[in-house]
Amino acid sequence: xxxxxxxxxxxxxxxxxxxxxxxxxxxxxxxxxxxxxxxxxxxxxxxxxxxxxxxxxxxxxxxxxxxxxxxxxxxxxxxxxxxxxxxxxxxxxxxxxxxxxxxxxxxxxxxxxxxxxxxxxxxxxxxxxxxxxxxxxxxxxxxxxxxxxxxxxxxxxxxxxxxxxxxxxxxxxxxxxxxxxxxxxxxxxxxxxxxxxxxxxxxxxxxxxxxxxxxxxxxxxxxxxxxxxxxxxxxxxxxxxxxxxxxxxxxxxxxxxxxxxxxxxxxxxxxxxxxxxxxxxxxxxxxxxxxxxxxxxxxxxxxxxxxxxxxxxxxxxxxxxxxxxxxxxxxxxxxxxxxxxxxxxxxxxxxxxxxxxxxxxxxxxxxxxxxxxxxxxxxxxxxxxxxxxxxxxxxxxxxxxxxxxxxxxxxxxxxxxxxxxxxxxxxxxxxxxxxxxxxxxxxxxxxxxxxxxxxxxxxxxxxxxxxxxxxxxxxxxxxxxxxxxxxxxxxxxxxxxxxxxxxxxxxxxxxxxxxxxxxxxxxxxxxxxxxxxxxxxxxxxxxxxxxxxxxxxxxxxxxxxxxxxxxxxxxxxxxxxxxxxxxxxxxxxxxxxxxxxxxxxxxxxxxxxxxxxxxxxxxxxxxxxxxxxxxxxxxxxxxxxxxxxxxxxxxxxxxxxxxxxxxxxxxxxxxxxxxxxxxxxxxxxxxxxxxxxxxxxxxxxxxxxxxxxxxxxxxxxxxxxxxxxxxxxxxxxxxxxxxxxxxxxxxxxxxxxxxxxxxxxxxxxxxxxxxxxxxxxxxxxxxxxxxxxxxxxxxxxxxxxxxxxxxxxxxxxxxxxxxxxxxxxxxxxxxxxxxxxxxxxxxxxxxxxxxxxxxxxxxxxxxxxxxxxxxxxxxxxxxxxxxxxxxxxxxxxxxxxxxxxxxxxxxxxxxxxxxxxxxxxxxxxxxxxxxxxxxxxxxxxxxxxxxxxxxxxxxxxxxxxxxxxx
Numbered sequence: 001x002x003x004x005x006x007x008x009x010x011x012x013x014x015x016x017x018x019x020x021x022x023x024x025x026x027x028x029x030x031x032x033x034x035x036x037x038x039x040x041x042x043x044x045x046x047x048x049x050x051x052x053x054x055x056x057x058x059x060x061x062x063x064x065x066x067x068x069x070x071x072x073x074x075x076x077x078x079x080x081x082x083x084x085x086x087x088x089x090x091x092x093x094x095x096x097x098x099x100x101x102x103x104x105x106x107x108x109x110x111x112x113x114x115x116x117x118x119x120x121x122x123x124x125x126x127x128x129x130x131x132x133x134x135x136x137x138x139x140x141x142x143x144x145x146x147x148x149x150x151x152x153x154x155x156x157x158x159x160x161x162x163x164x165x166x167x168x169x170x171x172x173x174x175x176x177x178x179x180x181x182x183x184x185x186x187x188x189x190x191x192x193x194x195x196x197x198x199x200x201x202x203x204x205x206x207x208x209x210x211x212x213x214x215x216x217x218x219x220x221x222x223x224x225x226x227x228x229x230x231x232x233x234x235x236x237x238x239x240x241x242x243x244x245x246x247x248x249x250x251x252x253x254x255x256x257x258x259x260x261x262x263x264x265x266x267x268x269x270x271x272x273x274x275x276x277x278x279x280x281x282x283x284x285x286x287x288x289x290x291x292x293x294x295x296x297x298x299x300x301x302x303x304x305x306x307x308x309x310x311x312x313x314x315x316x317x318x319x320x321x322x323x324x325x326x327x328x329x330x331x332x333x334x335x336x337x338x339x340x341x342x343x344x345x346x347x348x349x350x351x352x353x354x355x356x357x358x359x360x361x362x363x364x365x366x367x368x369x370x371x372x373x374x375x376x377x378x379x380x381x382x383x384x385x386x387x388x389x390x391x392x393x394x395x396x397x398x399x400x401x402x403x404x405x406x407x408x409x410x411x412x413x414x415x416x417x418x419x420x421x422x423x424x425x426x427x428x429x430x431x432x433x434x435x436x437x438x439x440x441x442x443x444x445x446x447x448x449x450x451x452x453x454x455x456x457x458x459x460x461x462x463x464x465x466x467x468x469x470x471x472x473x474x475x476x477x478x479x480x481x482x483x484x485x486x487x488x489x490x491x492x493x494x495x496x497x498x499x500x501x502x503x504x505x506x507x508x509x510x511x512x513x514x515x516x517x518x519x520x521x522x523x524x525x526x527x528x529x530x531x532x533x534x535x536x537x538x539x540x541x542x543x544x545x546x547x548x549x550x551x552x553x554x555x556x557x558x559x560x561x562x563x564x565x566x567x568x569x570x571x572x573x574x575x576x577x578x579x580x581x582x583x584x585x586x587x588x589x590x591x592x593x594x595x596x597x598x599x600x601x602x603x604x605x606x607x608x609x610x611x612x613x614x615x616x617x618x619x620x621x622x623x624x625x626x627x628x629x630x631x632x633x634x635x636x637x638x639x640x641x642x643x644x645x646x647x648x649x650x651x652x653x654x655x656x657x658x659x660x661x662x663x664x665x666x667x668x669x670x671x672x673x674x675x676x677x678x679x680x681x682x683x684x685x686x687x688x689x690x691x692x693x694x695x696x697x698x699x700x701x702x703x704x705x706x707x708x709x710x711x712x713x714x715x716x717x718x719x720x721x722x723x724x725x726x727x728x729x730x731x732x733x734x735x736x737x738x739x740x741x742x743x744x745x746x747x748x749x750x751x752x753x754x755x756x757x758x759x760x761x762x763x764x765x766x767x768x769x770x771x772x773x774x775x776x777x778x779x780x781x782x783x784x785x786x787x788x789x790x791x792x793x794x795x796x797x798x799x800x801x802x803x804x805x806x807x808x809x810x811x812x813x814x815x816x817x818x819x820x821x822x823x824x825x826x827x828x829x830x831x832x833x834x835x836x837x838x839x840x841x842x843x844x845x846x847x848x849x850x851x852x853x854x855x856x857x858x859x860x861x862x863x864x865x866x867x868x869x870x871x872x873x874x875x876x877x878x879x880x881x882x883x884x885x886x887x888x889x890x891x892x893x894x895x896x897x898x899x900x901x902x903x904x905x906x907x908x909x910x911x912x913x914x915x916x917x918x919x920x921x922x923x924x925x926x927x928x929x930x931x932x933x934x935x936x937x938x939x940x941x942x943x944x945x946x947x948x949x950x951x952x953x954x955x956x957x958x959x960x961x962x963x964x965x966x
Contacts, residue, residue, distance in 0.1 A: 106173075
């Protein structure tokens with residue numbers, strides 16, 4: 001194979017190039033070191049050039065040093081290449097060849113050997129003929145499945161002394177794998193969608209001819225957060241169909257692309273690539289944005305609607321879905337809180353109770369309170385287990401009972417949890433506590449239930465509406481698989497498409513029962529994987545089955561009592577050593593008035609056609625249920641009547657439509673109370689009914705009433721009294737502690753009550769509550785309403801008669817016009833869902849006309865004001881011009897007078913000057929005239945300051961001398 005030379009570096013490639021010395025002088029080919037290229041580049045060893053030189057007789061060369069390090073070879077194919085090497089003449093073989101060069105293409109290698117006798121070049125490839133599923137693609141697929149990155153591959157290659165691919169080569173194959181993974185995952189999700197659709201039709205989950213399913217939804221991020229710095233560059237959402245337990249939709253959002261960022265940083269053009277950047281908003285909004293995208297694509301992708309989903313309570317997905325209304329305003333998407341998350345919050349509340357400083361009840365010592373807190377802390381797991389078992393029993397065992405009956409029973413069990421644990425068994429259900437005699441033997445603490453314990457069960461009861469044992473356990477499994485693929489979110493994978501590839505790999509693994517390697521291999525090579533890949537897949541399958549059987553056996557042993565679970569330490573929560581505890585949108589399309597009118601008429605006709613059937617369905621529906629909310633959503637309810645009827649003609653309807661269709665509506669007429677007011681009203685409404693019962697009122701519960709004449713109007717009274725009255729209860733939060741009605745009214749805590757002329761306290765007729773009462777009476781066809789205001793120390797009970805004249809004159813037409821012009825268009829052809837912007841909601845025609853009229857009036861008023869201003873300005877200009885003309889005339893007169901006065905002065909001064917000049921001439925003539933010239937010599941010595949030297953004096957002193965003093 002040639003003499004040993006300097007060891008070749010594993011990341012270098014040997015090639016041949018012509019020496020500067022002529023081959024005739026004895027120099028030939030010499031091995032040189034050249035940087036290794038990427039996988040897509042041509043081989044560094046120029047075989048054609050080498051053969052051309054051999055043909056010219058330049059065959060003298062020095063053999064290259066043998067390749068250093070280890071190589072991965074496809075054993076059978078490599079040996080077959082050597083055995084198939086035939087030389088012409090038959091006198092030489094591969095044994096006479098020497099190594100002359102090598103091309104490294106990642107883990108794939110091409111070696112060149114040349115015969116020393118016939119000079120034939122033999123090329124040996126370490127990998128098989130399959131160019132698509134070569135060793136580099138298999139390596140990248142393995143890194144994704146195994147949850148490692150390029151750094152781990154390079155480290156492993158260095159440890160076994162093997163040439164590793166460059167980062168560019170790795171990225172090239174990872175991009176190819178991303179497309180393959182996405183296509184394979186999409187095929188599997190489409191199959192899951194077909195099975196889910198068939199099951200929904202089989203069980204009757206069909207609404208308006210469209211099947212609907214229940215899904216589990218949860219988001220994942222590419223970076224770990226610890227309740228701070230939510231700035232992950234990539235995020236994904238996994239939607240799992242509840243019945244099949246398989247992924248039905250999956251996608252990712254990326255905020256960065258390393259290729260684009262590099263080009264921007266270097267100010268160079270961006271090279272062609274598949275850009276992974278598809279999101280510009282905040283990282284915290286990725287989950288909600290992807291959830292809306294998932295729900296909107298369910299119809300196109302699978303032909304089903306997702307009308308119920310199970311999710312956690314730590315995201316804004318529910319609010320965003322309600323605002324987006326992916327299936328139109330007609331359908332309400334119900335969110336079911338994950339049982340595990342609710343129980344976790346319940347346990348956290350119990351731990352807070354056991355560790356917080358609660359006030360001691362009267363007659364209880366600090367020692368007893370401390371003992372109680374310890375007892376609560378030690379029984380956290382027991383209480384949470386009791387709640388979990390109650391959910392399981394009420395949701396699965398009592399299937400013969402109605403849904404609402406099971407929910408009420410479950411609420412009672414939850415509220416009874418603390419009593420059962422602390423020894424009070426008088427209110428325990430039989431299935432929950434079969435030995436009530438244990439109450440006498442139980443050691444009840446004298447402190448009783450802690451003061452803050454009552455806050456935890458009501459919060460838990462608020463999520464009992466599902467009546468089923470639903471949790472996000474499947475989604476948590478998906479999260480763990482994605483985290484394993486992403487190396488537990490430690491390395492940064494959001495620069496290109498790496499995180500997206502791993503998310504699709506996790507979804508593929510979930511849908512194929514961890515056989516992603518096999519599916520990807522079939523997608524690329526159209527053949528089954530090799531022996532050892534198949535052996536690994538089968539071994540993983542056997543391990544999972546064994547683990548599943550082991551867990552099932554252990555659970556069965558626990559139920560039978562064969563084994564006892566190991567005791568767990570009491571949950572104490574974090575201590576002092578624990579550091580950090582724990583929406584490219586397109587504009588809406590242009591309106592089509594003809595189609596809009598057709599859809600509106602069709603919707604109104606459907607309300608009329610389904611009126612009787614809907615009233616029968618709503619007869620036994622509990623207020624607050626999903627059916628109750630669905631019936632209210634597309635209708636104006638009595639709680640809205642006051643705000644609609646009292647609004648100004650030019651007030652925009654967009655806010656009201658948004659609140660009605662895309663935001664949770666409150667139970668207060670025309671008001672936007674905070675959660676404390678809402679919770680206060682719901683908490684004390686039963687107490688108000690109990691106080692009324694003591695006064696002889698027989699109250700019947702009721703659901704939702706629909707107006708038979710105008711089926712888009714509805715009402716939900718708080719109760720019914722006899723056959724002719726309805727009940728409406730108000731529990732004002734601010735006036736609950738007041739001592740009397742007068743105090744509450746005088747202090748402004750209650751503004752909807754006032755005294756009439758006779759001194760009786762009545763509900764004001766201009767208040768929203770009066771409109772609500774009249775609407776309820778008209779819709780329910782009852783004659784009177786018992787209006788109750790409940791406070792701690794007092795109550796106000798008033799009977800209000802139905803006023804048909806008030807309804808016809810002040811309410812009916814306004815409600816009809818507002819619904820048809822403002823609310824109905826957004827229901828049948830919504831525009832808000834395109835960009836989730838309130839300004840896209842249509843404005844009511846009457847509002848537009850009123851605004852146009854007022855704008856016209858403003859323009860006319862402005863025009864009249866401008867005309868008046870113009871007239872004033874014109875008059876002012878005329879006055880200014882007249883004043884200026886007068887001033888100019890006065891100025892001219894002054895100038896003429898001044899000129900006249902100036903000319904008189906000039907004449908007088910002229911006369912004076914003429915007289916002086918004549919006197920001067922006489923003096924000069926006397927001194928220097930002809931009489932003086934007769935003298936032969938005239939001399940004088942004097943000072944003549946009187947002579948004006950500026951004038952030219954003729955020299956009349958011929959032959960004389962004049963001396964002037966200095």
